[in-house]
Amino acid sequence: MNRKQFMRTGIVTALFPAMTLRAGTQMGTDEKLDPLLVKEFVGKAHTDIDRVKVLLANHPTLLNAAHDWKRGDFETALGAASHVGNKEIVNFLIASGAQTNIFTACLFGQLEVVKSLIQLFPDTLHALGPHGFTLLHHAERGGDENQELVKYLKGLGLTRTKVTLY
Structure with missing residues (x-):
């Protein structure tokens, strides 16, 4: 060998x-997930890593569950943590097997990943995450180290960080 x-x-x-x-x-x-449990998990994923860990340990199928806030405004725990820029919770969820997406790639400033996806699927540039937050919003939430990605997205014409859903 x-x-x-x-x-x-x-x-x-x-x-x-x-x-x-x-x-x-x-x-x-x-296991059928109680909608109130999903709502709690997604809500806590914005800020409370300790509660997220407990909930996920007790209910592993929560990992990719989505809460419908209303009118199709769906949000997963990963989406929640991503749009507020909570990288600690995002990293925990990804390490647990959460389904990553372009919004999370924007949060982490993954310029080449974002470019590749937009080149392959150009309309992705205008995708909306939970609550109408845009790719630009997620890139800006990632901090100063994301300036190259922010510049790229603005160069493609993105100016808004949030679009009103309803």
């Missing part, structure tokens, strides 16, 4: 138990 094969085997071996555990906590359950 050469070094390259050894490294691949080691990585797969190291990841397999974690992958199995994660899959086991999210699959094979018939």
Whole structure:
């Protein structure tokens, strides 16, 4: 076995138990989520990492659940943490297996990821996240280190950080 094969085997071996555990906590359950529990989880994901951890430990299927605030304004915990710029909670949710998206990429200033998605799907530039927050909003919430991404988005014509949904 050469070094390259050894490294691949080691990585797969190291990841397999974690992958199995994660899959086991999210699959094979018939649990119906209480809408009030989803609302609490999404609401707490804006600011309260300790409560998010407890809720997710007790109800793993909350991870990608969305709350409908009204009229189709859907928000997941990841969406909540992303639009307020709470990187600690975002990182925790992603590490737990949350479905990432372009809004989260904007929060973290992932210029090449955002460029690639917009080149592939140009109308994504005008996508709206929870509560009508735009890609520009998420990029600005990421902080000063996101200036290159902010400049790119503005160069494409984005000026608004929020669009009224209703």
